[in-house]
Amino acid sequence: MLFYIVRRVVYVIPIALAVSLVCFLLVHIAPGDPIDAMVQPDTPQEVIDRVRSEYGLDRPLPVQFGLWLAKLVQGDFGTSLIKGRPVLPDLVSASGATFVLACTGGLLGVLAGCILGGIAGVYRESWLDRVLLGTAVAGVSVPHYWLGMVMVIIFSVNLNLLPAMGSGPGGSTAWAWDWAHLRYLILPSVTLAVIPAGIVTRTVRGLVSDIISQDYITTLRGKGLRRAGIVRHVVLNAAPTVLAVVGLQLANLMGGSILVETVFAWPGTGMMLNTAIFQRDLPVLQATTLLLALFFVVLNLVVDLIQTAIDPRISRR
Amino acid sequence: MTGQPLVRARGLRVSFISREATVTAVNGIDLDLDEGEVLCILGESGSGKSVTLRALLRLNPKGKTVMTGALAVAGHDIMTIPDGRLSAVRGKVVSMIFQEPMTALDPVFTIGYQIAETLIRHEGISRREADRRALELLELVQIPSARRRLGAYPHELSGGLRQRAMIAMAISCRPKLLLADEPTTALDATVQIQILLLLRSLQQELGMGVIFVTHDLGVAGEIADRIAVMYAGRIVELGSTVDVMRQPFHPYTQGLMGATVHSGTRGKRLTTIPGAPPDLRFPFEGCAFAPRCSHASDACRESMPAFRHPGPGRAVRCIRVEDAEIKHSPKRVSAMA
Numbered sequence: 277m278l279f280y281i282v283r284r285v286v287y288v289i290p291i292a293l294a295v296s297l298v299c300f301l302l303v304h305i306a307p308g309d310p311i312d313a314m315v316q317p318d319t320p321q322e323v324i325d326r327v328r329s330e331y332g333l334d335r336p337l338p339v340q341f342g343l344w345l346a347k348l349v350q351g352d353f354g355t356s357l358i359k360g361r362p363v364l365p366d367l368v369s370a371s372g373a374t375f376v377l378a379c380t381g382g383l384l385g386v387l388a389g390c391i392l393g394g395i396a397g398v399y400r401e402s403w404l405d406r407v408l409l410g411t412a413v414a415g416v417s418v419p420h421y422w423l424g425m426v427m428v429i430i431f432s433v434n435l436n437l438l439p440a441m442g443s444g445p446g447g448s449t450a451w452a453w454d455w456a457h458l459r460y461l462i463l464p465s466v467t468l469a470v471i472p473a474g475i476v477t478r479t480v481r482g483l484v485s486d487i488i489s490q491d492y493i494t495t496l497r498g499k500g501l502r503r504a505g506i507v508r509h510v511v512l513n514a515a516p517t518v519l520a521v522v523g524l525q526l527a528n529l530m531g532g533s534i535l536v537e538t539v540f541a542w543p544g545t546g547m548m549l550n551t552a553i554f555q556r557d558l559p560v561l562q563a564t565t566l567l568l569a570l571f572f573v574v575l576n577l578v579v580d581l582i583q584t585a586i587d588p589r590i591s592r593r
Numbered sequence: 594m595t596g597q598p599l600v601r602a603r604g605l606r607v608s609f610i611s612r613e614a615t616v617t618a619v620n621g622i623d624l625d626l627d628e629g630e631v632l633c634i635l636g637e638s639g640s641g642k643s644v645t646l647r648a649l650l651r652l653n654p655k656g657k658t659v660m661t662g663a664l665a666v667a668g669h670d671i672m673t674i675p676d677g678r679l680s681a682v683r684g685k686v687v688s689m690i691f692q693e694p695m696t697a698l699d700p701v702f703t704i705g706y707q708i709a710e711t712l713i714r715h716e717g718i719s720r721r722e723a724d725r726r727a728l729e730l731l732e733l734v735q736i737p738s739a740r741r742r743l744g745a746y747p748h749e750l751s752g753g754l755r756q757r758a759m760i761a762m763a764i765s766c767r768p769k770l771l772l773a774d775e776p777t778t779a780l781d782a783t784v785q786i787q788i789l790l791l792l793r794s795l796q797q798e799l800g801m802g803v804i805f806v807t808h809d810l811g812v813a814g815e816i817a818d819r820i821a822v823m824y825a826g827r828i829v830e831l832g833s834t835v836d837v838m839r840q841p842f843h844p845y846t847q848g849l850m851g852a853t854v855h856s857g858t859r860g861k862r863l864t865t866i867p868g869a870p871p872d873l874r875f876p877f878e879g880c881a882f883a884p885r886c887s888h889a890s891d892a893c894r895e896s897m898p899a900f901r902h903p904g905p906g907r908a909v910r911c912i913r914v915e916d917a918e919i920k921h922s923p924k925r926v927s928a929m930a
Contacts, residue, residue: 298823398597490696491691491696492696492698492700494652495698495699495759496699496763497683498650498652498683498684498689499680499683499688499689499762500681500684500685500686500711500715501680501684501712501714503679505714506712509701509702511700512701513699541606586701587701588700588701588746588748589700589701589746589748
């Protein structure tokens with residue numbers, strides 16, 4: 277078991293390296309010269325060349341990658357071309373904001389998904405199941421930036437109940453778990469929860485209806501277990517698969533909230549990424565993308581390890 | 594409960610209802626089982642034998658199953674008992690083992706947990722005490738290195754050991770009645786014998802009544818006091834094991850005998866029964882076996898033959914069988930009328 281954990285953790289290193297290479301290359305494959313975005317259009321060529329060499333952008337790509345990686349390892353995520361200051365502090369505070377939003381949205385979505393999916397799975401083929409499944413499909417299909425705007429129109433503009441933008445009173449970006457801040461969290465997190473809720477509902481519905489038709493559930497009924505005892509068995513049998521789906525959804529939320537964060541002006545990594553793209557701010561872009569990708573890798577690792585702990589069939593070697 | 598049979602079914606019918614069709618899998622069964630008695634229900638796939646067994650604990654899928662008739666098991670009226678009280682009977686007074694122990698045991702819980710869980714449910718004992726009892730049970734069903742096996746998951750055991758663990762779970766609360774749904778079918782021939790011997794010794798030790806469903810005549814002869822042969826949802830022949838094996842009356846039972854290797858078929862060619870069982874989605878009149886029976890006459894196709902009693906404790910649904918002159922055990926015969 278310990279060996280499996282160690283092996284699984286060691287696997288992360290080559291994956292992380294590959295991920296960082298892809299992040300680095302993607303930015304360079306993309307069209308557009310970052311220097312153009314920094315200087316006036318009529319800047320003389322020698323100035324452009326000097327700026328280019330200052331940022332190391334005139335070196336061959338492998339060298340640039342090596343240098344970038346060496347700095348990364350030392351905790352230097354580069355310097356923003358636009359703001360002229362290190363990326364890391366901004367990235368940390370943005371990650372914090374995104375983390376709050378993604379976790380709340382994810383938790384809401386998973387909770388709703390498990391409950392609705394569980395009900396639909398137990399009452400499969402009933403009208404209730406059809407309604408829930410229809411809702412789930414709608415939830416997955418609705419574009420969430422559109423849903424976000426509709427919610428803003430209803431709850432902020434028409435009803436004037438909740439704020440439409442930002443993460444705190446007066447445009448502050450410091451987060452706190454009080455009502456003044458929570459009000460700002462409600463609309464974006466609910467918007468964000470809709471897609472994972474739909475996906476988890478469908479997963480859980482399928483799993484539950486499959487599990488309760490298994491022979492061992494008949495055995496459990498046959499030995500007189502009460503409903504709660506049987507639910508325990510269903511939950512533990514469904515857990516590994518649900519966890520895998522939830523893990524991916526959570527990773528998606530960390531990165532996939534770009535549009536929602538932009539709609540609600542939530543000061544997270546998504547908005548940071550969006551801004552960096554428009555400003556061709558290469559170092560910010562690279563650092564943010566890398567962080568999100570690494571988050572996927574780590575989350576996958578965690579899900580794998582939890583699954584192994586729950587399901588004895590995966591690996592006990 | 595003394596003086597009362599352990600199982601008493603009268604006109605038991607079980608139908609499965611779906612949008613497309615209604616299938617009457619069990620079509621009016623009368624059955625009695627005394628305490629400590631072993632009855633074998635013999636029949637081919639789709640004859641309704643497993644459904645009958647599950648009906649005794651109301652284990653057929655809820656909402657899709659309609660049960661009618663009268664059914665009492667260990668003094669409880671299974672037709673009317675509420676779910677909550679039924680669950681106290683299941684596993685405690687009546688328990689069940691299944692054909693395929695791989696799928697009938699939960700793959701993500703250890704054997705020990707699944708046995709202890711039953712004990713905790715019915716005897717209200719502590720986890721520690723339940724674990725100790727689970728160990729005793731594994732030893733009782735002769736699982737080697739039982740202590741280590743308590744922590745094993747179903748996929749880590751062989752088929753034979755899994756079935757032993759399943760039996761340990763079923764007898765954990767010393768039930769009065771054990772329902773066994775083809776418990777040896779999924780096992781190798783050598784393991785089959787071991788499990789049968791184990792079941793028989795446990796049955797004698799605990800004095801349980803057993804209803805054993807199988808399609809294997811050899812298995813039936815090995816373990817049963819009485820045999821009930823089922824065809825198309827009805828019992829077509831009933832009698833003591835010795836009688837039925839020695840002198841089967843119903844053409845279907847005779848066909849089964851002719852198709853199985855046993856001492857009586859030595860030196861003869863095995864025969865097969867032509868045709869296939871009827872489609873239970875469509876109601877039929879007359880003897881269900883008539884289309885496959887070489888002796889069938891018009892009278893057979895007119896109406897379902899009533900039971901004839903060719904000997905003491907015997908009942909056969911065939912018009913070619915004559916009632917015996919002798920006076921036979923009144924209790925069982927009145928039940929079959």
